[in-house]
Amino acid sequence: MKVEIGAERPDHFKESWPGEYSYFSHYEHGAIVPQVLSLITTLKENGKPNAAFHAGTVFAGDPTGYYAMMPGLSFSHTYTNILRDKEFCINFLSSEYYDACKKTVEENGDETDEISAGGFTPEPCKTIGGFRIKEAILSFECKLTSVQDITGQNRLFLVIGQVQLGIVDERCHMLEHICGAKGFMYNIPAAQNPLKTERMPTAAAFLTPFMVKE
């Protein structure tokens, strides 16, 4: 059976913490699309390394370049840093680093080196300022090309950057380094039963590959 969910939040979709739905759309929980997780690194105005857990970056490219599209950025150090310095680094980490990435959310002070707070090893970026994450399976150093106000109400932004440098693992072509516990991780935020008030706990996921006929 399919259930249709309208643009207005159904009454039985309850907040799991006060104010939840003043930040999030009910579709994020009621119509889950797993989104790839990454750690965005930038520099704070005082030069301290900043790291932010982020879900949903996608990529598109052609001979002019390869572009990272980071949707759903709200007001944060990351957004402010990117607007100011016009550069950022996207680091993809495997599932063993989920808790370490979460730590960077909890340790979010202006004076905090968030890369160290997460227990990560900083490596100086080569084409932009700031640091990338040594433990990442893949990092992209990016220069900002544009910012769009997604809602038209100055709440949520799409940041687009052109990749200047990709830092890949020598095993990045192997399925076990793309999929599985050592590969990319995806966000599955507190799924909502579309028919009842029931909510599942937040989960994360990784990929299981299957071979396709060519």
Ligand SMILES: Cc1cc2nc3c(=O)[nH]c(=O)nc-3n(C[C@H](O)[C@H](O)[C@H](O)COP(=O)(O)O)c2cc1C
């Ligand atoms: C699993 C997960 C996914 C997240 N995805 C996003 C996101 O897509 N966009 C966003 O603005 N914040 C997201 N956050 C929240 C930020 O990581 C959090 O607000 C962080 O503290 C911002 O850091 P900053 O102020 O240092 O930039 C996510 C948090 C978690 C735990």
